[in-house]
Amino acid sequence: MEIDADTKITGILGHPIHHSLSPLMHNTVFKHLGLNYVYLPFDVKPEDLKCAINAIRCMNIVGVNLTIPHKEKVIAHLDRIDTEAELIGAVNTIENIDSELVGFNTDGQGFLESLKNDLGFSPKGKSILIVGAGGAARGILVSLALGGAPKISVTNRTYNRAEKLIEEFSDRFPSVKFSALPLDNNTLKNCLGDTDLLINTTSVGMNGDSLRLPLSYLPKSAIIYDIVYNPLKTPLLREAEEAGLTAHNGLGMLVFQGALSFKIWTDVDAPVKLMKETLAKRLFL
Template sequence: MDITGKTSVLGIIGRPVAHSLSPLMQNAALEAMGLDWIYVPFAVREEDLPRAVMGLKTLGVIGFNVTIPHKTAIIPLLDRITPEAALIGAVNTVKREGDELVGYNTDGAGFIKSLREDLGFDPAGRRILVLGAGGAARAAVASLSQAGAAVVAIANRSHGRGEKLAGEFSAVFSGTQFAAKSLDISLFNSEVQNFDLLVNTTSVGMGESAFDGLDISRMKQTASVYDMVYAPWETPLLAQARKAGLSCANGIGMLVAQGECALSIWSGMEPPTGVMRRRILTVLNR
């Protein structure tokens, strides 16, 4: 890729950001699309975020992704955000529109696209159990509700946080029944058979961590398991699912799909199918 004075810049801001796979997959797609654009990482400390956003705006960067820990903190620094980003309470994609910086959230759309493509799962009319009540859970719950889920139950170690999330979305989505549950393993194991999909939105599964005592073999054979964690490739939760013969997938599809959605927002074009995924799988030796 030749960088000239006409090359437009995209990027990602966060801290840490050196581990991000986004530059690899985005640049692969940009090259395939023939765009004279380049996507680069910017490590930004929390205290430097206001100046960084102003700097990106001043420099004419056409858009950028936002990752931990800035997804919520960036909201008041933008000129406006979309209704979906407001509902989720986080921004992961910013586009320069004229003189304005506009915040979007593509995590929810990426999650639903991955469910459909990687698991063949349509949330409409289904019963879904979400583990966690943080930012990733908000995106999952919002998108599942928009897709017509019949029941969304939120299981979290802090029951109060799950109750707050369930109550908040109950006021918005009248067609979905919400429930909050404590992530008590004995209670979990007695109820898990009632759901069509189990979604892990927490960091449990990274490194050596696991949900001790969780038994998903109790799930019905038609159920599916989705783990947003993708490093390691097969988490303990997914290993259990495979052993039980359940359809399952990790979060790599969501990573790719939210990136494709972001690039579509920036460019107004659909990225070529499979380019981002193939680039990531090559890097991960998959």
């Protein structure tokens, strides 16, 4: 990759940032497509966020991704945000259009794209159980509701977070039947029978732990999607395979949210297969 006076700059703002796989993913693709772009990691402390966002304008940076802890706080510093990002209350992508900074959230859409492209699954007419009620769950819930899911349940260790999430979105999506459930196996056993898709959005699985969900109560056609991508095969996915269910890891969501950001900045369709292979190779090492 040769940097010259015409190179367009993109990147990611987070704190810490050293764990991010996005520079590898985007730079590989820029090089592959011969695009004169570069993607840089920026370690930005919370107290420096406003200054860093202004720098995007001043230094004519084309666009950036945001990661922990900036996704919510950044909204106050942008000129406008799109409808989905507003509903989610978080921005993971900024586009700089002639110094006007526009915020998007591609996490939930990336999840939907992965469902469609990796699994041929549409949320229309489906009953979905989301495990977890944190930031990722919010984005996924909004996208599933926008995508036409008629029934969405949320279960969470801290039950009142699940309740709050459901309360907030019941008014905004009146046609969706929402429910909040405590994260205990006796309760879950009663509702798994009609679940088409179970999504783990908790961080459980990253350290080899398992929530030990009663997967045998799911129909054999059910899909288990674990958004954790490191490790690629979590204990939940292993248990799902043992139960004869379709199991999918979080690499697809990571790749498709990146592909959507890439398209926003370059107007070019990203080669998702190359993105996925690049990340899988790194995660297997």
